[in-house]
Amino acid sequence: MSSMDWFEERLEQRRSMLARHREIQRERRRKARKVARVALAVTLVVLSILAVGITRKALTVIEHAQGIESQRVS
Numbered sequence: 001m002s003s004m005d006w007f008e009e010r011l012e013q014r015r016s017m018l019a020r021h022r023e024i025q026r027e028r029r030r031k032a033r034k035v036a037r038v039a040l041a042v043t044l045v046v047l048s049i050l051a052v053g054i055t056r057k058a059l060t061v062i063e064h065a066q067g068i069e070s071q072r073v074s
Helices: 003-073
Strands: none
16 A cells, blocks of 8 residues: 555545544534423423413402402492
């Protein structure tokens, strides 16, 4: 094997290794995006539940305050 053949073979191995590395990185980024989407969805659901709870509590406080006000007027 001549030195040029050896060089070409090493160059091809390097290109192949870099291509494989890029593919692995692509797959990792794809998985990370999927995890981020799920985390965002869960966060939105939790925030929605909290918003409903807070709204219900606020309505209860308002109703209670109106009841006290109506008792005071009577």
